[in-house]
Amino acid sequence: MKEFVHFALKNTKFKIGLVILLFFIILAIIGPYISHYKDPLEYVSMSNLPPSRENWLGTTTFGQDVFTQFVYGLRSTFFIGLFGGGLATIIGLLIGFIAGYKGGLLDDLLMMLTNILIVIPTLALLIIIAAYLPYRGIGIQSVIIGLTAWPWTARAVRAQTLSLRSREFVNLAKITALRPLKIVLEEIAPNMMSYVVMVFILQFAGAILAAVGLDFIGLGPTRGISLGLMMQYSVLWNAIQLGMWWWFVPPGLAITMIVSSLYFLNIGLDEIFNPRLREE
Amino acid sequence: MTNLIQIERLRIYYKTLHGDAKALDDVTFTINDKEILGIAGESGCGKSTLGNSLILLKPPMKYVSGEVKINGEKLPIDNNTEMRRYRYKKISLIPQYAMDALNPTRKIGGIIRDLVGQHKIKYEEIEKRLHERLNMVKLSKDVLNMYPFELSGGMKQRLVLVISTLLNPDLLIADEVTSALDVSSQKAVSLMFKEFRDREIVNSIIFITHDIAVLYQIADRIVIMYAGKVAEIGPTEEIIANPLHPYTKALIKSLPNAGIRHTKEKLEGIPGHPPNLINPPAGCRFRDRCPFADENCLEEPPLKEINKGRLVACWKVKDL
Amino acid sequence: MIKAKNLTKVFNSGFLFSKNTITAVDEVNFEIGKGEILALVGESGSGKSTIGKMMLKLLKPSGGQILLEDKDIFSISNNKEFYSKVQGIFQDPYSSFNPIFKVNRIFKLVRQSFKKEVPASEWNDRVENVLKKVGLNAGDVLNKYIHQLSGGQLQRLLIARALLMDVEVLVADEITSMLDASTRVDVLEALLSLKEIGAAIMFITHDLSQAYYISDKIVVLYRGSVVEMGSIEKVFSNPRHPYTQMLLDSIPQLDRKWETDRIDIEDSDKKQAIWKEGLCKYIDRCPIADTSCFKPTLKLVEEDHYVACVKL
Numbered sequence: 001m002k003e004f005v006h007f008a009l010k011n012t013k014f015k016i017g018l019v020i021l022l023f024f025i026i027l028a029i030i031g032p033y034i035s036h037y038k039d040p041l042e043y044v045s046m047s048n049l050p051p052s053r054e055n056w057l058g059t060t061t062f063g064q065d066v067f068t069q070f071v072y073g074l075r076s077t078f079f080i081g082l083f084g085g086g087l088a089t090i091i092g093l094l095i096g097f098i099a100g101y102k103g104g105l106l107d108d109l110l111m112m113l114t115n116i117l118i119v120i121p122t123l124a125l126l127i128i129i130a131a132y133l134p135y136r137g138i139g140i141q142s143v144i145i146g147l148t149a150w151p152w153t154a155r156a157v158r159a160q161t162l163s164l165r166s167r168e169f170v171n172l173a174k175i176t177a178l179r180p181l182k183i184v185l186e187e188i189a190p191n192m193m194s195y196v197v198m199v200f201i202l203q204f205a206g207a208i209l210a211a212v213g214l215d216f217i218g219l220g221p222t223r224g225i226s227l228g229l230m231m232q233y234s235v236l237w238n239a240i241q242l243g244m245w246w247w248f249v250p251p252g253l254a255i256t257m258i259v260s261s262l263y264f265l266n267i268g269l270d271e272i273f274n275p276r277l278r279e280e
Numbered sequence: 281m282t283n284l285i286q287i288e289r290l291r292i293y294y295k296t297l298h299g300d301a302k303a304l305d306d307v308t309f310t311i312n313d314k315e316i317l318g319i320a321g322e323s324g325c326g327k328s329t330l331g332n333s334l335i336l337l338k339p340p341m342k343y344v345s346g347e348v349k350i351n352g353e354k355l356p357i358d359n360n361t362e363m364r365r366y367r368y369k370k371i372s373l374i375p376q377y378a379m380d381a382l383n384p385t386r387k388i389g390g391i392i393r394d395l396v397g398q399h400k401i402k403y404e405e406i407e408k409r410l411h412e413r414l415n416m417v418k419l420s421k422d423v424l425n426m427y428p429f430e431l432s433g434g435m436k437q438r439l440v441l442v443i444s445t446l447l448n449p450d451l452l453i454a455d456e457v458t459s460a461l462d463v464s465s466q467k468a469v470s471l472m473f474k475e476f477r478d479r480e481i482v483n484s485i486i487f488i489t490h491d492i493a494v495l496y497q498i499a500d501r502i503v504i505m506y507a508g509k510v511a512e513i514g515p516t517e518e519i520i521a522n523p524l525h526p527y528t529k530a531l532i533k534s535l536p537n538a539g540i541r542h543t544k545e546k547l548e549g550i551p552g553h554p555p556n557l558i559n560p561p562a563g564c565r566f567r568d569r570c571p572f573a574d575e576n577c578l579e580e581p582p583l584k585e586i587n588k589g590r591l592v593a594c595w596k597v598k599d600l
Numbered sequence: 601m602i603k604a605k606n607l608t609k610v611f612n613s614g615f616l617f618s619k620n621t622i623t624a625v626d627e628v629n630f631e632i633g634k635g636e637i638l639a640l641v642g643e644s645g646s647g648k649s650t651i652g653k654m655m656l657k658l659l660k661p662s663g664g665q666i667l668l669e670d671k672d673i674f675s676i677s678n679n680k681e682f683y684s685k686v687q688g689i690f691q692d693p694y695s696s697f698n699p700i701f702k703v704n705r706i707f708k709l710v711r712q713s714f715k716k717e718v719p720a721s722e723w724n725d726r727v728e729n730v731l732k733k734v735g736l737n738a739g740d741v742l743n744k745y746i747h748q749l750s751g752g753q754l755q756r757l758l759i760a761r762a763l764l765m766d767v768e769v770l771v772a773d774e775i776t777s778m779l780d781a782s783t784r785v786d787v788l789e790a791l792l793s794l795k796e797i798g799a800a801i802m803f804i805t806h807d808l809s810q811a812y813y814i815s816d817k818i819v820v821l822y823r824g825s826v827v828e829m830g831s832i833e834k835v836f837s838n839p840r841h842p843y844t845q846m847l848l849d850s851i852p853q854l855d856r857k858w859e860t861d862r863i864d865i866e867d868s869d870k871k872q873a874i875w876k877e878g879l880c881k882y883i884d885r886c887p888i889a890d891t892s893c894f895k896p897t898l899k900l901v902e903e904d905h906y907v908a909c910v911k912l
Contacts, residue, residue: 168695174658177682191700322781433644463808536785539855549752
């Protein structure tokens with residue numbers, strides 16, 4: 001643990017990623033409290049106003065406060081990242097681990113399922129599912145993203161499990177008559193922790209992007225607001241042509257920076273956990 | 281006997297998180313023409329570092345000081361670009377685990393073609409020689425059309441021997457080439473190395489291994505290394521029959537290679553373990569584990585020639 | 601006393617259309633008595649590790665039995681009972697320990713699984729004692745992580761663990777192969793302390809010199825079959841099977857040089873592999889084989905010495 005902290009503090013990529021991510025997380029948490037307005041969809045002012053002291057990021061075509069939308073949108077985005085990414089990670093972990101640990105026919109079957117799902121283009125699948133849903137909220141959106149994003153995780157976890165399973169300390173645990181569950185939890189799982197963390201971070205980023213993709217083409221949540229929806233509305237209502245940069249730049253920039261920071265964090269963690277990748 | 285390679289006071293350190301590991305610390309010896317020189321020692325003694333430094337010095341290894349001469353002229357081991365003139369043509373290395381490093385997705389013939397192409401040689405020019413060499417190591421030509429995974433360990437190692445000596449280098453450095461082989465393959469492969477030298481395909485061979493018994497079979501002279509320093513050098517027969525350095529003595533006494541059973545004679549290991557190379561102790565590095573050590577050993581013993589061709593680094597050797 | 605009777609293991613690989621069968625262990629018989637060390641010797645692919653794993657119930661045999669005091673070990677459903685009597689040590693000391701824990705955890709787990717009733721202070725004494733028996737100082741090793749200890753120390757810790765459990769059978773699978781020569785002897789000596797408490801030890805190795813040093817009997821395996829077995833003195837002084845002779849001939853000794861007239865190369869001039877089902881497996885490499893070499897059975901050639909070769 002001490003070694004981890006030591007390397008974490010030295011790794012630039014990790015630090016940059018963490019700082020940017022924390023900035024947006026803090027903004028998402030305190031933003032709604034410091035904003036002048038409580039409802040992102042409320043008509044509060046004249047439309048198309050540029051940023052001012054009243055409206056920190058100006059207003060939309062409908063007179064809504066962009067800053068309020070922005071901070072609530074951040075919350076939605078993080079929610080989807082957490083739950084969509086989390087669901088994908090959990091499913092991928094379970095399937096990958098069972099396939100790798102049990103082997104045999106079960107492994108073959110699970111991998112067949114995984115490979116089929118990998119081949120199907122995720123976005124197309126999401127579009128079809130989303131289009132059929134009568135009602136869409138960010139919860140449902142997280143679920144469908146989670147249900148389609150796990151295959152890649154499953155394969156990666158399976159590979160890790162296979163390599164750990166053949167380590168002699170697992171055999172030693174078996175001949176110490178430890179129960180299988182105890183072996184999984186105490187011998188194998190802790191050695192996969194670093195890997196699982198990195199996988200989750202990537203799923204988090206992936207879920208955000210998938211959500212933005214859906215939002216942008218109009219298959220986003222039917223109520224509420226998210227960064228993707230902001231982008232959709234702004235483009236739909238010609239914000240670009242009208243020069244209303246305060247409407248589309250903040251969400252776009254935020255999405256880009258959040259996802260980038262997650263990737264930075266991931267590369268940094270890889271270097272921290274993997275001594276061979278460190279530049280000395 | 282002329283000297284092919286002269287190594288003088290060579291120091292090569294490894295950069296690590298906690299400081300520099302003095303992997304090779306002031307090492308001096310020569311490699312003669314037409315000889316098989318065995319370098320023996322246990323893990324961490326520096327033998328692999330030595331082998332690698334003579335051909336490719338890359339981080340985390342760093343050149344600190346010392347000189348290496350080949351046929352009288354300076355070998356620019358600290359300059360990677362200049363070393364290109366020597367690599368593969370004059371000096372060739374078979375690194376540890378070489379046989380596992382063959383590209384699994386290429387057929388062997390393709391791998392060789394790529395390799396000689398890198399050194400600006402057309403495959404057709406050496407094809408005939410390649411076939412002859414394969415024959416010498418009892419590999420059929422069909423091997424060129426196979427993938428590496430189709431070959432066994434012994435076959436791969438013989439193949440690696442052929443590939444690394446295709447351009448008849450002056451010096452072949454073989455790093456633990458028999459350690460991962462079955463005992464029957466080990467004998468066949470070791471003898472083939474000897475034959476390559478006998479037939480003058482290579483001039484001299486540095487045979488790096490931890491297995492002294494193999495060196496007894498094929499090496500002319502042996503260098504014993506310990507913790508980055510040379511402990512003893514001498515002709516093979518003499519080192520085995522009459523080891524002088526306490527480390528060599530203890531090492532040979534710990535080997536069950538003389539047909540003994542525990543009921544008749546007990547072998548003894550060497551208590552303790554090699555010193556930390558980042559902060560090695562002052563004086564003789566074997567001091568902590570040596571049964572003969574005393575206060576004199578707090579000062580490092582020089583490598584002295586006590587007889588023609590026989591060198592030992594130990595204060596006690598005059599007395600013994 | 602542990603016995604193997606017609607022990608067989610067949611591996612099937614491939615799925616549906618590409619099935620591949622490998623007979624890794626082919627009707628192997630041997631027995632190890634109390635306080636005996638049996639060397640199981642063979643090259644890669646001989647099946648020795650597979651046998652070791654089956655002895656430890658890490659693999660199920662395809663045929664035959666392993667009997668511990670005349671009871672089939674696969675019929676012992678109580679794992680704790682079995683493993684309190686039968687233990688193993690593996691080849692790679694650094695892989696045998698979970699890297700995130702300190703090494704004393706292996707002793708804690710033994711206590712949890714097998715010796716819960718022993719009071720704490722007595723347990724600590726016992727641990728110190730077994731560590732002393734294998735030449736280790738408790739204070740030096742117990743609180744360390746694996747990267748702070750040497751391979752030899754780690755292997756001796758595992759032997760201490762077996763001593764602690766008072767095992768009846770120990771399977772040592774190539775336990776010295778990854779160690780430096782000067783520490784191998786310490787590990788072999790530690791193994792002898794297990795022999796002293798009456799354990800039956802299976803010493804799996806490819807190193808014949810070590811086998812000769814420490815064992816009482818030997819089983820020589822070639823591609824899953826026993827080619828020669830018996831008392832170690834008899835087999836080493838009078839090897840009858842061509843494979844055993846070749847193996848002994850290939851050991852690099854310190855008191856004689858290799859004979860260079862016969863060099864066995866696995867794939868040499870014989871272009872076509874002759875071996876078919878029903879023939880002796882060594883037929884492709886054997887210098888005295890001919891077409892009459894059908895699959896041999898083990899025959900007694902002198903007291904305590906069996907060979908499987910039709911030519912004798």
